[in-house]
Amino acid sequence: MLLVPLLHLIQNVADSAGVTTSPWTGWVRGLPSLGRPAASGAPWSVGLYGLELLDPLATLGLLAARSFSWSWLLGAVPAVVLVVFLGRYFCGWICPYALVVGASNAARSLLAKLGVRTYDLKVPPATAYGVLLILLLATAVTGQQVASLFYPPAVIGRALGKVILFGSAGAGAVFIGALFLFDTFVSRAGFCRSFCPGGAVFRLLSIPSPVKVVRHAPACTNCGACDVVCNFAQSPMTDRLDQDCERCGKCVAVCPTDALGLVLIGGGKKSPGART
Amino acid sequence: MKWGKWDRRRVLSAVLGLFSFSALTAGLRVRRASAEWLRPPGALPPGDFEAACIRCFRCAEVCPPQCIRFDAWLPPAEADTPFVVPADRACTLCMACTEVCPTGALGRIERQPDLIALVVKMGHPELSKDRCLAWNGKGNCHLCHDVCPYRNQAVTLSGDRPRPEFHPSLCVGCGLCEEACPVDDQAIRIRPLSEKTKAPS
Known part of the structure; x- marks a missing residue:
């Protein structure tokens, strides 16, 4: 799934070079045509050769807006099964925000060497359940999928797409930049640990993990x-x-x-x- | 670490840093601003659409003319939801976005011109005869007619000096005419569907 943005980059370059208008159906000759782009999406929502994957948080948001479709539930099944089995692996292995956490940790140790004081505020991890609840309530009340605006994998997915297509990331970069500063100066991996709404979902799901x-x-x-x-x-x-x-x-x-x-x-x- | 030393190198790198950060966050800039933005084809009615759109960017990603825009500098209700700004770049009615939408916020539509003519309704056309060069006598332009996927139906030319006439019931609202219109303040505008003019589905 991490490779998907890279595939898009290639796809986009191929497109602008005028190779074809639909690279993954035309370009990869050996594969059967699905009539739609064979790979699209970031971790938030992925289409891969006809397989549709959805973040469980996206499914929860859609249900909170009081409508229902079996495809939303089915899309979340692979992620739910994997997290129930492997635990909160998504955060450590798939989530693109993990790179930002790594960068902020590097910045922390650099600042420590320079003698700049950083803090490590320990906000209770259960705070994330509150964030999740507030976002789902806001979704239910307003009927708008607001969770995707405060969930780093979704934000980074869009920001990457915007950088590739339009050359600018927009407000998503401000959000991620603010989280980077928070993680660097206020609390180590603080957002993931205590505020991430998707992390709260995975936290709950990972309890039975063996x-x-x-x-x-x-x-x-x-x-x-x-x-x-x-x-x-x-x-x-x-x-x-x-x-x-x-x-x-x-x-x-x-x-x-x-x-x-x-x-x-x-x-x-x-x-x-x-x-x- | 000493913070007091602001030599040339440090000032220049600070300016450069600020510049690159603002370039990164400035968001999209449209070439020609339009008063109104449209939803991509196949979109659910307002309200239902916002409830179903998870803002995943996949429609914009597969859009060949890159006409679907996501602007994060909007109120939360509309931030990072798909919009088409036809004055900037119009929809070519390929229906790729409706094929990838994971939640049905954009309902799937087959790529058949006849079907698209029946089902798609992104907006309705509004022609200002004051600004239109063919109508106000300043030109002999019929670009809107030439680019229309449903020419001679949605747009017809009539009279000995051909002037465009728009027929809203046959227009899908792709906005190719608005993109093509050479007048600075486009004579033809595609207006978003209000509650009253919502297309029957």
């Missing part, structure tokens, strides 16, 4: 590297992990003694610490 970071205690030297690297204030070192864990695997990668692993729990076969 994929977890597990510590093999004998190998652990209590160095604390994993706790430091985590954006979401999880503590693999003390086995304190909740549904905010986005399964990004940074703690696993940073562990000097390989004491951590992403493990499929259940079935009773794997003991904690067993490598997958």
Whole structure:
């Protein structure tokens, strides 16, 4: 899904070069024509060779506006199934805003080296449920899909499209820029952790997830590297992990003694610490 | 870190930074502004449309003439929803946007000219005979007739000195005539559908 914007870039370049008007149906010769562009959309809504994927938050918004279509529910099924199984993986692996979080973390460490003071405000993660509720209520009351204006994957998707097509990102860039400054100066990964409405949905859905970071205690030297690297204030070192864990695997990668692993729990076969 | 030293290099880079940031955020600029903006073809009636549009940008992405615009500098009700500004760039009635819309905010329409003529109603034409060069005698123009996908139906020429006449019931409102009109303040405008003139579906 991350590649989709790239595909569009190629598509757009091919278009402006006058190669064809419908590159993905005409350009990729071997594939059967679907009568529509074969790939379109950003993470918020994706069409890929006839498969329609919808962000669960988009489905919730559409339902909140008091109308119904089976295609909205069906579109959200793949994402829901994946999150129920893999946990909040979307935030760590798919969401384009993860790049902004990385940039703001880099800015934080740079500022620390320069001696500039930054804050790390810990807003309770449950605040995101409030944001989700307010946005869904606003959708229900006004009948307008407002959630997409405050949900970074949707905003970034549009902003990228605008940059490619029209050469300017518009207000979306201001929103993302403001979030970057917030994450940099006020609270580390603060928006994702405490305010993201889509994150709230994934947080709820990821509760039954059987994929977890597990510590093999004998190998652990209590160095604390994993706790430091985590954006979401999880503590693999003390086995304190909740549904905010986005399964990004940074703690696993940073562990000097390989004491951590992403493990499929259940079935009773794997003991904690067993490598997958 | 010392903040007091504003030498030439730092001032220049600050100006450059401000410039690139404003270029990034300025939003789209239309070549010729129009009083009103239209929804893409197949759009649900006002109200239903806003409830169904998740502002995903996919219609704009597949639009071959890139006539579908998303402006984020609008009130939340309309911010980043699709609009066509025909004076800037008009719709070519390819129906690609209706094929990709994931929520049905743009209802799917087959690419058949006869069907499109029946189903699509983006706006209705309004001709100002004062401004029209053929009517006010300042020219012999019939560009609107030439570019119309439904010429001799939606636009007809009549008289020994051909003058355009518009027939709203046969016009789909694509706006190609408005885009083509050479008058600065276009003589032909496609007006959005008000509640009263909503097309029967």
